[in-house]
Amino acid sequence: MAKITYIEHSGTEHVVEVPTGLTVMEGARDNGIPGIEADCGGACACSTCHVYVAPDWVEKLPAKDDMEEDMLDFAYAPDPVRSRLTCQLKVTDALDGLVVQMPEKQI
Numbered sequence: 001m002a003k004i005t006y007i008e009h010s011g012t013e014h015v016v017e018v019p020t021g022l023t024v025m026e027g028a029r030d031n032g033i034p035g036i037e038a039d040c041g042g043a044c045a046c047s048t049c050h051v052y053v054a055p056d057w058v059e060k061l062p063a064k065d066d067m068e069e070d071m072l073d074f075a076y077a078p079d080p081v082r083s084r085l086t087c088q089l090k091v092t093d094a095l096d097g098l099v100v101q102m103p104e105k106q107i
Contacts, residue, residue: 002096006033006051009104018091024100025049025086035102042087044068047075048106049086054099058082061089076107 001017006028008014018027028036028049037048044067053061058081064072068088072078075085086100 002091002093002098004091004095005097005099006035007099007101008033008035009102018095020091020093022091023087024051024089024091024095024098027091028086035106036086037106038087040087044071044085044087047071047085050075050078050106051084051086051100051102052079052082053084054101055082057098060094064088074107076103076105 001019003015004018004024004027006014014033016027016031023042025036025038025042029038039048040046061084068085071085072083075083
């Protein structure tokens with residue numbers, strides 16, 4: 001399990017424990033976290049699970065692959081450094097303490 005903090009655009013924080021092996025997107029979906037829509041169900045075929053990763057976590061995460069980079073082009077106000085798709089972030093013990101913030105809206 002990893003404790004992940006999801007911060008809504010409004011600033012409301014949700015700290016949840018997400019089981020190892022799920023994705024950060026599935027953790028949000030399973031816990032009813034608003035702001036992550038996940039329209040494609042985690043297939044990396046949309047950008048509706050877009051978040052901004054806390055600056056101190058950017059270098060700790062696995063690199064984005066080409067498919068994630070392409071999908072982020074369709075996200076609302078992507079940040080070239082901090083934007084990630086939560087469907088592409090597999091939860092491991094190393095993600096314990098991860099903090100992500102949702103954008104103003106999902107496209």
